Amino acid sequence: MAELNQSTGKTGGRGALKRMPVRVDLTAMVDLAFLLITFFMLTTSLTKPKAMDVVMPADGPPGAVSDKSTMTICLGANNKTVFFLGMAASPLTKPQLSKYGQDMRKAIVDMSKQVYASTGRRMMVLIKPGEHSHYENLVDALDEMNITKVRSYAIAKLTAEDSNILKQQGIY
Numbered sequence: 001m002a003e004l005n006q007s008t009g010k011t012g013g014r015g016a017l018k019r020m021p022v023r024v025d026l027t028a029m030v031d032l033a034f035l036l037i038t039f040f041m042l043t044t045s046l047t048k049p050k051a052m053d054v055v056m057p058a059d060g061p062p063g064a065v066s067d068k069s070t071m072t073i074c075l076g077a078n079n080k081t082v083f084f085l086g087m088a089a090s091p092l093t094k095p096q097l098s099k100y101g102q103d104m105r106k107a108i109v110d111m112s113k114q115v116y117a118s119t120g121r122r123m124m125v126l127i128k129p130g131e132h133s134h135y136e137n138l139v140d141a142l143d144e145m146n147i148t149k150v151r152s153y154a155i156a157k158l159t160a161e162d163s164n165i166l167k168q169q170g171i172y
Contacts, residue, residue: 105147
């Protein structure tokens with residue numbers, strides 16, 4: 001229970017009027033506040049976890065993919081990547097260094113257009129995380145696949161040739 005006390009003050013006049021202290025009971029208001037808090041906690045929907053589905057390959061023989069329609073992205077140190085068309089043993093384009101975000105997105109879109117113009121097929125992307133790349137880098141690369149609407153991509157192991165390319169670019 002709460003009380004509000006008012007001071008008795010003199011009013012200029014014949015005498016002092018005696019005022020009674022005002023008493024306010026706040027119990028009902030506190031009960032209502034807790035009822036509302038409980039109601040909103042029970043009826044609200046919490047944030048759903050966001051996850052991207054990654055389809056893992058089925059058991060069986062590996063499928064053949066043309067070097068002309070395969071883009072390889074090697075994830076290196078310092079939040080940088082190296083990308084090229086083809087395989088690391090004999091890349092069809094010169095390996096280029098890029099950062100995550102707009103640089104990588106532009107490279108994927110440009111390479112996809114180039115592959116479609118030359119082969120008439122959609123591009124396959126191989127994502128190869130290096131030893132010094134972070135898990136966040138892999139997630140960023142997968143996000144770029146989703147943003148650029150690349151339908152065929154795979155996470156592969158880094159080969160010795162890929163490591164050499166990362167060393168040449170200085171991000172191994």
